[in-house]
Amino acid sequence: MRVISSTIEALTPTCVALGNFDGVHRGHQQVIAPAIHRARALSEKTVIGDRPEKSQKAYATVVTFDPHPREFFSGNPQHSLTPLGEKQEILAHFGTEQLVLLSFDRELAALTPTEFVAEILVKQLQTQFISVGIDFSFGQGRSGNATDLQAIAQTFGIDVHITPLCREGETRISSSAIREALTLGKIDYGNQLLGRPYRLQGKVIHGQKLGRTIGFPTANLAIEPTKFLPKYGVYAVQVTGDTLPRQQWGILNIGCRPTITATTQPTVEVHLLDHHQDLYGDTLTVELHHYLRPEQKFASIQALQAQIDQDGDRARTLLTPSPH
Structure with missing residues (x-):
C-alpha cells in the first residue's frame, strides 16, 4: 500500500x-x-x-x-x-x-x-x-x-x-472508548471494540538482563514512542517474531519494575513460556489477550518468582483454546 x-x-x-x-x-x-x-x-x-x-x-x-x-x-x-x-x-x-x-x-x-x-x-x-x-x-x-x-x-x-x-451494546465504538478500556485494564473489552487483539510491536533490545538472574529471561521491547500503553501490569499474550518458528504464548509486563530496580520510564518486557533462544534484534508483535494482575512490589525475589510461576500457569489456562 x-x-x-x-x-x-x-x-x-x-x-x-x-x-x-x-x-x-x-x-x-x-x-x-x-x-x-x-x-x-x-x-x-x-x-x-x-x-x-x-x-x-x-x-x-x-x-x-x-x-x-x-x-x-x-x-x-x-x-x-x-x-x-x-x-x-x-x-x-x-x-x-x-x-x-x-x-x-x-x-x-x-x-x-x-x-x-x-x-x-x-x-x-x-x-x-x-x-x-x-x-x-x-x-x-x-x-x-x-x-x-x-x-x-x-x-x-x-x-x-x-x-x-457502530455500537457494542449501549457503548458507541470509538477510539476514546477503547482508550478508556485499555486504561482500566479491560483488555478483553478493548479487543472486542477493536475487532482484534490490541498489540504492541518493537525490536528486542538489550536491557539489564535481570529477568534471567531470577530464572525468567525476558525480551525487552523498544516500543514506538507515540504508541498508547495500556494499564501497567501483567498480561497473557501471544507473540510472533522474525525468527520464532510459530506463535508463542507468553506473559507481558508493562511498568517500572518496583521489586528489582525501579525505573522512572515504563519498560515493556515479554517472557515466552516455551521458547528460550536469544531474540536480540528481532521485531516481535505481542497480542494482548488477558489482563492478569496489576504491577506490584514484592517483599522478596522469591515471592516475585512464585508469582511469575503462577502468572505463567494462569496464562496457559486462559490462552488454551476451549474445546468445541
Whole structure:
C-alpha cells in the first residue's frame, strides 16, 4: 500500500474514506469498506455488447490528517492506538491501496468546507466517491458535518456514503472508548471494540538482563514512542517474531519494575513460556489477550518468582483454546 504525504503524488481517480481512524476499529472498518467496494466496482471489467472493456481504474484511498487536528490545536503530543506503521499494515490487510496523510497546518485548518471539497477532494484527488462516519466534521472551525459534505459533494456529482454509529451494546465504538478500556485494564473489552487483539510491536533490545538472574529471561521491547500503553501490569499474550518458528504464548509486563530496580520510564518486557533462544534484534508483535494482575512490589525475589510461576500457569489456562 502506498503511503504519501502530498496529494501531488496520489494515484487518481480515487474513492475516499475520510477520517482520523486511530485504532482502525470496527466502526472505522465500516467507514472504510464502502470506499474499497466502490473502487473495486469502478475498476471491474464491464461488457458492452460482445466486447469486454475495462473501466477506468479507481484507487481505494484512506485520507487522514497528520498531525491529528487535536494535537495541532492543543500543542500536546497524542499517543496513538495505531502509529503509522501499524495503521498502514491494518489498512493494507483490508484492501486499501493508498493512504494519504494530509498535512494539518494553519492553511488546511483555514479552508471552508466547500474549499476543502473543491480543492483537496475534487481538484487534487479527483475523488469519485466519499465515505465518512455520521459524526465526521471538517472545515474551518469544524463548521462542516457529514450532511454538509454530502450536499457540497453532490454539486460536483460525487456520491457520499454516511456510515451510522457502530455500537457494542449501549457503548458507541470509538477510539476514546477503547482508550478508556485499555486504561482500566479491560483488555478483553478493548479487543472486542477493536475487532482484534490490541498489540504492541518493537525490536528486542538489550536491557539489564535481570529477568534471567531470577530464572525468567525476558525480551525487552523498544516500543514506538507515540504508541498508547495500556494499564501497567501483567498480561497473557501471544507473540510472533522474525525468527520464532510459530506463535508463542507468553506473559507481558508493562511498568517500572518496583521489586528489582525501579525505573522512572515504563519498560515493556515479554517472557515466552516455551521458547528460550536469544531474540536480540528481532521485531516481535505481542497480542494482548488477558489482563492478569496489576504491577506490584514484592517483599522478596522469591515471592516475585512464585508469582511469575503462577502468572505463567494462569496464562496457559486462559490462552488454551476451549474445546468445541
